[in-house]
Amino acid sequence: MLDTGTTAPDLALEDSEGNTVRLAELRGTSPVLIYFMRTTTCPVCNRHVRDLVDRTDELRARGVTVLVAVPEGRAAAAEWKARSGIPFTVVTGERGTPHESVGLTRKVFGAVQQSGSVLVDANGVVVHAHSSTLPTTAYDRRGLTAALEKLGPVAA
Numbered sequence: 001m002l003d004t005g006t007t008a009p010d011l012a013l014e015d016s017e018g019n020t021v022r023l024a025e026l027r028g029t030s031p032v033l034i035y036f037m038r039t040t041t042c043p044v045c046n047r048h049v050r051d052l053v054d055r056t057d058e059l060r061a062r063g064v065t066v067l068v069a070v071p072e073g074r075a076a077a078a079e080w081k082a083r084s085g086i087p088f089t090v091v092t093g094e095r096g097t098p099h100e101s102v103g104l105t106r107k108v109f110g111a112v113q114q115s116g117s118v119l120v121d122a123n124g125v126v127v128h129a130h131s132s133t134l135p136t137t138a139y140d141r142r143g144l145t146a147a148l149e150k151l152g153p154v155a156a
Contacts, residue, residue, distance in 0.1 A: 002129045008120040013069070013091035013098050016078035021091055026065055027124045031151055033059065033144075034091075036069045036098065038115040038135050040080040045115055048139035049086065056087060062151055063122075067091050069098035071113055114138070119147050127151070 002008060010024040026032050035052060037045040049068055052059070059066055066088040070077050074092050081090045091098055115138035116131030128147035130140040 002118055002126045004126050004129050006126050007124050008118070008126050011098065013067070014074065016074055016081050016090040016092065018074060021067065021089060023120065024124070028122060030063045030065045031122050031127075032065045032067065032120045033117065034067045034069055034098070034120075035117045035139070036115050036131075037071075038113045038138070040070050040072055040076060042115075042135050044135035045138070046084070049084070051139070051141065053085075053087065058148075062148055064119075064148070064151075065089075071098075116140075117144060119144060121151060 008023055010022060013021045013023075015021050023032060033052075035049060037049065039045065052066060052068075056066075068081075068086060068088050068090045070080065070090060070092060072080070072092065077090045077092045080086075114131050114133050115135055117128065117139065118126060119128035121127050127150060128140075128144055130138070130143055132138040
């Protein structure tokens with residue numbers, strides 16, 4: 001997993017529509033929050049995404065671009081996004097999964113995908129990174145909120 005205070009790698013991810021999303025292209029424009037779901041069928045991960053959806057106005061006011069990373073392929077990601085009414089870009093990765101690109105691996109004999117979140121400031125520095133093998137502890141709402149507050153005041 002990425003470490004806070006380090007520069008985020010230039011991730012090249014593929015969104016659910018087949019477009020390339022590069023983290024480096026967002027540098028200098030906005031902070032980026034990437035939430036890594038264990039799977040689109042995980043009810044706990046879906047609750048975490050729902051919390052982010054409920055916080056859309058707050059995230060937009062802070063200028064945060066939100067990406068939701070899923071390990072499934074593009075078609076499954078697009079179907080889940082539409083069915084769930086997700087307003088954020090859903091990314092799947094060009095090779096492997098987005099999870100692998102930040103060090104989130106499969107644990108417990110390769111059966112359980114780790115999940116978590118990474119918040120990168122507009123300069124490309126990781127200001128929050130949290131991961132877990134258990135989905136119930138993969139979303140650190142308190143830590144994420146503190147990191148968002150450190151980004152600065154909400155836009156008027």
